[in-house]
Amino acid sequence: MSTHLLVLAGGVGGAKLAxxxxxxxxxxxxxxxxxxxxxxxxxxxxxxxxxxxxxxTLAGVVNEETGxxxxxxxxxxxxxxDRLGGETWFRLGDRDLATHLxxxxxxxxxxxxxxxxxxxCERFGVRHTVVPMSDDPVRTVVExxxxxxxxxxxxxxxxxxxxVQRLRFEGAEKAQPSPAFIDALAQADALIVCPSNPLLSxxxxxxxxxxxxxxxxxxxxxxxxxxxxxxxxxxxPAAKLLEEVxxxxxxxxxxxxxxxxxxTHVVIDQQDEERRAAVEALGYxxxxxxxxxxxxxxKVALARLVGRLCGALP
Amino acid sequence: MSTHLLVLAGGVGGAKLAxxxxxxxxxxxxxxxxxxxxxxxxxxxxxxxxxxxxxxTLAGVVNEETGxxxxxxxxxxxxxxDRLGGETWFRLGDRDLATHLxxxxxxxxxxxxxxxxxxxCERFGVRHTVVPMSDDPVRTVVExxxxxxxxxxxxxxxxxxxxVQRLRFEGAEKAQPSPAFIDALAQADALIVCPSNPLLSxxxxxxxxxxxxxxxxxxxxxxxxxxxxxxxxxxxPAAKLLEEVxxxxxxxxxxxxxxxxxxTHVVIDQQDEERRAAVEALGYxxxxxxxxxxxxxxKVALARLVGRLCGALP
Numbered sequence: 001m002s003t004h005l006l007v008l009a010g011g012v013g014g015a016k017l018a019x020x021x022x023x024x025x026x027x028x029x030x031x032x033x034x035x036x037x038x039x040x041x042x043x044x045x046x047x048x049x050x051x052x053x054x055x056x057t058l059a060g061v062v063n064e065e066t067g068x069x070x071x072x073x074x075x076x077x078x079x080x081x082d083r084l085g086g087e088t089w090f091r092l093g094d095r096d097l098a099t100h101l102x103x104x105x106x107x108x109x110x111x112x113x114x115x116x117x118x119x120x121c122e123r124f125g126v127r128h129t130v131v132p133m134s135d136d137p138v139r140t141v142v143e144x145x146x147x148x149x150x151x152x153x154x155x156x157x158x159x160x161x162x163x164v165q166r167l168r169f170e171g172a173e174k175a176q177p178s179p180a181f182i183d184a185l186a187q188a189d190a191l192i193v194c195p196s197n198p199l200l201s202x203x204x205x206x207x208x209x210x211x212x213x214x215x216x217x218x219x220x221x222x223x224x225x226x227x228x229x230x231x232x233x234x235x236x237p238a239a240k241l242l243e244e245v246x247x248x249x250x251x252x253x254x255x256x257x258x259x260x261x262x263x264t265h266v267v268i269d270q271q272d273e274e275r276r277a278a279v280e281a282l283g284y285x286x287x288x289x290x291x292x293x294x295x296x297x298x299k300v301a302l303a304r305l306v307g308r309l310c311g312a313l314p
Numbered sequence: 315m316s317t318h319l320l321v322l323a324g325g326v327g328g329a330k331l332a333x334x335x336x337x338x339x340x341x342x343x344x345x346x347x348x349x350x351x352x353x354x355x356x357x358x359x360x361x362x363x364x365x366x367x368x369x370x371t372l373a374g375v376v377n378e379e380t381g382x383x384x385x386x387x388x389x390x391x392x393x394x395x396d397r398l399g400g401e402t403w404f405r406l407g408d409r410d411l412a413t414h415l416x417x418x419x420x421x422x423x424x425x426x427x428x429x430x431x432x433x434x435c436e437r438f439g440v441r442h443t444v445v446p447m448s449d450d451p452v453r454t455v456v457e458x459x460x461x462x463x464x465x466x467x468x469x470x471x472x473x474x475x476x477x478v479q480r481l482r483f484e485g486a487e488k489a490q491p492s493p494a495f496i497d498a499l500a501q502a503d504a505l506i507v508c509p510s511n512p513l514l515s516x517x518x519x520x521x522x523x524x525x526x527x528x529x530x531x532x533x534x535x536x537x538x539x540x541x542x543x544x545x546x547x548x549x550x551p552a553a554k555l556l557e558e559v560x561x562x563x564x565x566x567x568x569x570x571x572x573x574x575x576x577x578t579h580v581v582i583d584q585q586d587e588e589r590r591a592a593v594e595a596l597g598y599x600x601x602x603x604x605x606x607x608x609x610x611x612x613k614v615a616l617a618r619l620v621g622r623l624c625g626a627l628p
Contacts, residue, residue, distance in 0.1 A: 044418030080412030084437045098394030104358030123398045
């Protein structure tokens with residue numbers, strides 16, 4: 001039986017599996033490490049989209065329709081900001097804004113991002129460990145046919161229309177994993193790579209020096225859940241981006257290839273049964289399952305499957 | 315007839331007389347220089363209480379009940395921030411917050427405070443020139459019997475209960491007047507010191523090197539309106555503070571003494587008729603008038619009186 005699971009997550013898909021895992025495992029078992037490459041400063045406020053999506057999801061306050069922001073939030077500030085000619089393409093609800101105000105205040109007061117995240121999680125009643133991949137700034141920069149832009153400009157402002165040529169993770173070369181991530185790298189009995197965008201959510205984590213090798217050295221099962229189902233992403237640009245960057249049609253096979261030495265197991269969707277052999281040919285043990293997580297039952301069921309693969313559940 | 319009036323203002327009282335002046339004079343005639351010693355960063359946002367009170371007042375959107383903030387504002391963000399354990403003693407309404415977000419965004423983009431203020435004023439439809447006293451940071455620090463604190467901590471958090479021993483204006487010694495202030499110092503035909511708190515709103519302006527001497531050298535009439543009426547402040551700690559710092563009962567005489575060489579004329583309230591001789595004894599020409607500004611008519615009437623004293627109105 002595993003005693004410590006290291007979970008890598010990005011935004012919506014990662015948050016969903018993370019929620020399932022928190023329903024099955026008590027806090028000490030999980031370290032949920034979240035991508036911060038998408039972080040950006042808006043209007044002077046430090047915004048962490050992936051950390052917030054995971055936190056709001058685990059707290060049960062996420063806007064399930066959008067996958068980000070707070071359920072039932074209002075838009076008073078954005079409306080006023082719009083009248084002042086402010087940049088409002090990145091929508092920040094009023095309650096959501098309070099999170100960014102508080103985080104910015106805590107960071108200005110000298111807390112690390114890990115500490116500020118812990119503080120906010122406590123306030124939102126999240127008892128499991130959610131940590132940034134690093135307390136150092138790492139910024140995903142997207143080189144496209146429409147120019148070089150920040151991740152949020154690419155993703156939100158331009159709705160991932162630009163064709164991506166290359167991704168860079170600025171600052172990654174000087175970044176260190178966050179303290180809880182370092183501990184989990186040393187202690188974990190298994191690794192779970194959530195069905196988040198491989199290039200945008202997981203690769204930034206792997207770009208931190210030493211992380212990929214240390215993840216590959218986690219003993220026991222290292223399992224990735226493919227976010228690509230039947231050649232398509234459940235949400236967002238994962239499929240489009242994979243095709244643009246790898247030059248091949250998006251599929252769970254392409255995802256498995258990206259993770260290479262990182263994982264021992266891959267979970268693919270039942271729609272991709274026919275691709276099982278191709279993934280196995282890459283050296284993985286493959287499990288076919290329903291991976292689309294619509295209801296909470298779906299999330300818990302997938303989490304249970306992954307937990308069993310890791311030997312952490314009977 | 316004067317052609318250019320230099321107006322010094324702080325918060326509420328200054329904003330009221332400034333509003334009256336803008337009803338009588340077209341934009342090129344007035345330069346309204348506002349105290350920035352009260353400015354503070356809250357939650358990473360750059361907040362300029364006096365500039366905003368003047369801007370909101372001239373724009374006709376001020377909350378007249380409080381004298382600050384936007385009329386009819388809502389408090390969604392503050393409510394959420396309160397639940398997150400944020401510091402909410404400095405109340406920022408949702409619409410008001412948008413102003414601070416936009417200003418912070420503009421300052422981060424490299425604009426000076428003068429430029430950011432001009433931008434915001436344009437958006438709020440304020441056509442008259444409202445400028446910060448300086449684009450450099452000057453911070454009013456209050457030394458009290460309860461310890462040393464920032465102006466906002468003293469004023470808002472502790473509701474000016476602490477007994478003030480000394481005021482300091484950090485950064486003043488290295489600050490320069492803002493460009494429009496420098497122009498007005500060179501061009502003004504008259505000076506109007508609004509009925510703002512002499513120690514907290516006007517003294518910070520005078521603390522910028524060279525300003526006091528250049529103001530005293532403005533040709534023509536230099537008139538101050540006493541904010542102390544019958545020994546009391548209309549609003550805020552002016553009277554209490556004057557007593558604590560000067561050791562004398564607050565009165566228009568004490569105000570006049572503070573302004574010393576700065577002004578040639580003082581306007582005192584009709585309630586202070588009996589103190590006329592004492593103010594005249596300090597070398598001033600004194601006008602007795604109704605200085606309490608409740609209605610818009612009051613503001614325009616006092617502005618007209620001051621404008622006439624300056625020779626700028628028939």
